[in-house]
Amino acid sequence: MANARQNNMTPAEAHELLQMHSGRHSDTNHPKWEFGFLGSLRPYSGLRVENFHEVMACLKVLANELGSGALCDRELIAAIWGICHLGRAWGVEPGGMLRSNKLIPSEQLDRLSSWITQISYAAFCLLDGCGTDVAFEHYDEWEA
Numbered sequence: 001m002a003n004a005r006q007n008n009m010t011p012a013e014a015h016e017l018l019q020m021h022s023g024r025h026s027d028t029n030h031p032k033w034e035f036g037f038l039g040s041l042r043p044y045s046g047l048r049v050e051n052f053h054e055v056m057a058c059l060k061v062l063a064n065e066l067g068s069g070a071l072c073d074r075e076l077i078a079a080i081w082g083i084c085h086l087g088r089a090w091g092v093e094p095g096g097m098l099r100s101n102k103l104i105p106s107e108q109l110d111r112l113s114s115w116i117t118q119i120s121y122a123a124f125c126l127l128d129g130c131g132t133d134v135a136f137e138h139y140d141e142w143e144a
Contacts, residue, residue: 009057009058009061010061011061011062011065013061014057014058014059014061014062015058015062015073015075015076015079017032017054017058018055018058018062018076018079018080018083019075019079020032020033020036021036021037021038021039021051021054021055021058021079021083022036022037022038022078022079022080022082022083022086023036023038023039023082023086024075024078024079024082035048035051036051037051037052037054037055037083037087038082038083038086038087038090041086041087041090041091041098042090042097044091044097044098044103044104046108047108047111047112047115052115052118052119055083055119056118056119056122056136056139059080059119059122059123059126059135059136060132060136062076062126063126063132063135066123066126066127067126067127067129067130067131067132069129072127080119080123083116083119084116084119084120084123087112087115087116088113088116091104091109091112091113092109092112092113092116118138118139121135121138122135122136122139123135
């Protein structure tokens with residue numbers, strides 16, 4: 001699979017990578033199943049910044065598809081929604097398994113919350129037709 005940080009992946013590869021990061025991909029033997037964005041949260045094995053960057057790179061590759069105004073693939077939306085909703089429920093919410101079991105240090109909790117906010121903001125902006133400049137403004141500032 002293409003290196004997501006270089007943004008040279010195809011839309012099909014971005015779809016597949018989001019499925020892996022969300023735990024929705026059928027290849028349960030793939031390392032992303034265990035160490036992807038959601039996989040690394042259950043069971044908790046620590047945050048991996050490359051997962052965040054890969055998810056954002058996928059959104060950039062899929063920006064035209066998400067912002068086209070056409071109906072989007074249900075599996076794609078489920079993957080993005082799953083990353084945001086389950087990531088927040090498992091890792092950020094006080095009653096979630098990571099916080100309630102004291103598995104995530106506070107600095108990682110803040111980082112996870114920021115990542116989820118940036119992912120959901122970018123996805124919302126793209127779906128709402130705001131364009132990539134608005135969708136990735138916070139991410140591009142954060143990366144600098």
